[in-house]
Amino acid sequence: MGRVFAVTLEGKIYSCKHCGTHLGLNEDILSKSFHCRHGKAYLFNKVVNVTFGEKEERMMMTGAHTVADLFCVxxxxxxxxKYELAHEKSQKYKEGKSVLERFKILGPDGNHYWVNHEAHVGGSDTDDI
Known part of the structure; x- marks a missing residue:
């Protein structure tokens, strides 16, 4: 018979700060250097346990994008x-990727991330400026 290996996700899960629902894994983060109007954010290749809002056009620091808000299920x-469409050629890598705002999630160690009201928005991207 084959061996059974237990997989632990402890220290790797990002969750909704309101209810603790699992949203993403550390291994699915593409960038930790994103910024939005509330501070830092993470760009994920894949997120789970979310529903999507209506697609809408938003002007962001890096240009126009078609995006849909993500809601905890x-x-x-x-x-x-979630980035649905990037209008700038240099931003096409974001299409199909999702952003979780740090102040809206619990980190893999269970820590809350706080809003930085003095956040500089000069990072990789920013929500409606």
Whole structure:
């Protein structure tokens, strides 16, 4: 018989700060250097347990994008957004990727991330400036 290996996700899960629902894994983060109007954010290759809002056009620091807000399936909180379409050629790598805002999630160690009200928005991207 084959061996059974237990896989632990402890220290790797990002969750909704309101209800604790699992949203993403550390291994699915593409960038930790994103910024939005509330501070830092993470760009994920894949997120789970979210529903999508209506697609809409938003002007961001890096140009126009078609995005959809992401909502936690358990409590309905907005946790970030998904890039549906990037209008600038240099931003095409974001298409199909999702952003989770740090102040709306719990980190893999269970820590809350706080809003930086003095956040500089000169990072990789920013929500409606």
């Amino acid at each position: 358990q409590c309905g909180s907005i946790v970030g957004w």
